[in-house]
Amino acid sequence: MTAMVETGWAVGYTVGIVVVLVVVALVVPILLLAHRIGRQAGAIDESLGESVRNTAGLAGLHTTIESAEIIVAGLNRGRTRLGG
Helix, strand or coil: HHHHHHHHHHHHHHHHHHHHHHHHHHHHHHHHHHHHHHHHHHHHHHHHHHHHHHCCCHHHHHHHHHHHHHHHHHHHHHHCCCCC
16 A cells, blocks of 8 residues: 555656656747847837837928928919910
């Protein structure tokens, strides 16, 4: 009876150790990947900020188009009055 109890404890400890090793084997790659993503996040954020600065002038594009249309319409009226 004592040998069977000791065998049960040994099997239990072995199964427990195997479960812990499997969990560690699955979690460590996830943590390494998360760390690598975290390092790249700063560079990505900086690049996106630079993109915002580089495209800020596009906000006034609609105004520029409206002004160009007004100028072209005025030129067309002038050409019509001059008989051209």
